[in-house]
Amino acid sequence: MSTAVLYIRVSTDEQAIKGYSQRSQKERLIKFCQLHNVEILDIIFEDYSAKNFKRPAWSAMMVRIKRNKLFHPDQILFTTWDRFSRNIGDAYYMIAQLERLNVRPQATEQELDFAIPENKIILAVYLASSQAENERRSISIRQGIKKARQEGHWTSNAPFGYSRQFSTTGKKSVVIKEPEASYVKSAFGLLAEGGANTKSVYDKLKFLGMECSISHFWRIIKNPFYCGLVAVPGSVDEKPHLADGIHQGLVSKLLFYKVQDILDSRKHRTFISPKKETLLFRGFLYCPICNSKLTGIASKGKSKHYYYYHCRSKCGFRVRAERINDLLFLELAKLTADKPYADLYKKVLKTIREEFFEEQSVTQRSFSVSIDKLIGRVLKANELLLKGEIEAEDFRLIRNDCEKSISLIGLEMDRVTSAMKENENSLNKSVLDFSYPGRLLDKLELPDKIKLLTLMLVDRIVASSEPKIEDITNDTVRLIYNLSSLKISAKISYENRVKNDDFNLVSRICNLEFEKETAIDDDLAIKVGDFLENYAKLTIKVLS
Known part of the structure; x- marks a missing residue:
């Protein structure tokens, strides 16, 4: 067998x-x-x-x-x-x-x-x-x-701060779950402020009652699901991408990506060598003798290196980088924005950050609703206790849980309120950074400094001992900062002026110049509009 x-x-x-x-x-x-x-x-x-x-x-x-x-x-x-x-x-x-x-x-x-x-x-x-x-x-x-992901459906387990819910038709959906959702909002809000590191934010929320590991917390703050997006997996002929989800996000896209920028900057923070910072205008400067583009070199002295803008051609021209930089910075410091453009710039900045302001207003309203619900839950539990339908111990557990959640939401409301007040102050600071570009240039990191200079300067600057602001800046800057050397004349009819309150940037710019009795063509107005928007994006990075 x-x-x-x-x-x-x-x-x-x-x-x-x-x-x-x-x-x-x-x-x-x-x-x-x-x-x-x-x-x-x-x-x-x-x-x-x-x-x-x-x-x-x-x-x-x-x-x-x-x-x-x-x-x-x-x-x-x-x-x-x-x-x-x-x-x-x-x-x-x-x-x-x-x-x-x-x-x-x-x-x-x-x-x-x-x-x-x-x-x-x-x-x-x-x-x-x-x-x-x-x-x-x-x-x-x-x-x-x-x-399903392309259509915005979430196909995995409900993330932290959400729970699965079945509709009357039997379809699954993810809905916000408290108090976990408040912890997530607080995490993004605290990280966006930039002062606290990730571990300290995690420790603070854990002390307030958040239950998740530090590794899970890292996955939470990196997950685009919380700003209303769903990750769509890639295939042979398509790369992975993000799609708009049908669920309600806990934070705005602007806030989510601001946190990602902060996290990435901490992760990839690199040392900027003195050479790169000192040779800031390399690529803009040209030789005054042979008109060739200047490069940068370092010469070793007894105690330190000295940096020069240097011409590679036979003329051998070179000039101390520090000296040319100081002359150019002094000229840029002379720029002062025309007040009408400063006012217009503030509107542009508000428009770009509109989603962020709306997020804060919605957050304030949702906090108030959440507190009302928690207070109602305590009152309902107290009523059941008096009727003898629940035990005193059960009532204490419900009350303590609600008080902890109310305390957390209260802290978050204070933070958001302070942030909203600070935002208005920071807007006024940003307008000053626009009115006086030298202020912003001092605050930016090296890559963004180069972006700002590219926005403002002409392509070719002759390395001169007496540079003039009118010669080194482009038409857009000369218009916005009211340099007297700029004379523009073009025919524009009264019918082309803005006759309504719609925020059409190009039309506003044309209208502004018309009121100054200076007419400009649409091409220059478009360039000015692009300048204002790009300048605003750089300013947002240093709002404090």
Whole structure:
């Protein structure tokens, strides 16, 4: 009489999709053993995928066969070959391992005699069919997930601060869950202020009652789901991207990306060499002798390096970088924006940051609603206590939980209120940074300094001992900063002026110049509008 172990495997999705049953497999295998006079040594049940052999029950069985001399079956029986494996390579490797142990795998409903070479071809068909089915199902699942993500649906477990909810029609959705959502809002708000590091923000929120690990907290503050976006996985012909989600975000996109910029700047903070900072105008300066573009060099002195703008041509011109820089900075310091443009710039800046201001207003309203709900919950619990429907201990737990949440929301309301007041102050500072560009230039990091200079300067500046502001700045800057040397005359009809309150930047600029009795064409007005918007984006980086 031969001996056998019955291996019964079914994965959760197979039970749901195809109705596979462990009981059914067991009955068929036992019946086969009775008909063929096979002694059953053990019955192994597995609830795991067959994409590989890293399965708990299978691994334990193999260890037992290798180590226990009293447990050595002649066969491992299963109903069909897809119960054994859905991967051709893994299947042949496992069959070879079993043969070395003198154990023969066999499917009772797809019996094969391995002594017949042609049967190995049939085995390959069985295994290939199972693997193809598995891969096709995997592709279908991935496509379904991608399609759902493209439509804004969240296909994974509800993130921290949200919970799953079923509608009356049975559809799943994610909804905001308190107090976790307030912790997330506080995290982004505190990080956006820039003063506190990530660990200190995490410790503060954990002290207030947030329950998550530091690694989970890092995943939270990097997850675009919280600003209303859903990550769509990539494919062969498409890169991963973000889609607008149908769920309600906890923070604005502006706030989320501001936090990402702060986190990235801390992660990738690099030392800027004195050479790069000292040779700031390299790329703008040209030789006064041969008109070639100047490069930068460093010359080693007794105690330090000295930097020069240097011409590579035969003329050999060079000039101390520090001297030219000081002359150019002195000229830029003379710029003072025309007041009408300063007022227009403030409107542009507010428009760009409108989403952020709206986020703060919505947050204030949501905080008030949340506090009202928590107070109502305490009052309701007190009413139930008086009626004797809940115990005093239950009431204390409810009250303490609500008081903790109210305390957290109160702290967050104070922070947001302070931030809103500070925002108005920072706007006024930003207008000063626009009116006097030298102020902003001092505050910016090196890459942004170069961006600002590119916005303001002409392409070619002759390295002169007496540079003039009118010669080094472009038409846009000369118009905005009211340099007397700029004379523009162009015909413009009264009908082209702005006759309504719509914020059309180009029309506003044309209208502004018309009122100054200076007419400009649309091309220059567009350049001025672009300048104002790009300048505002640089200013936002240094708002404090």
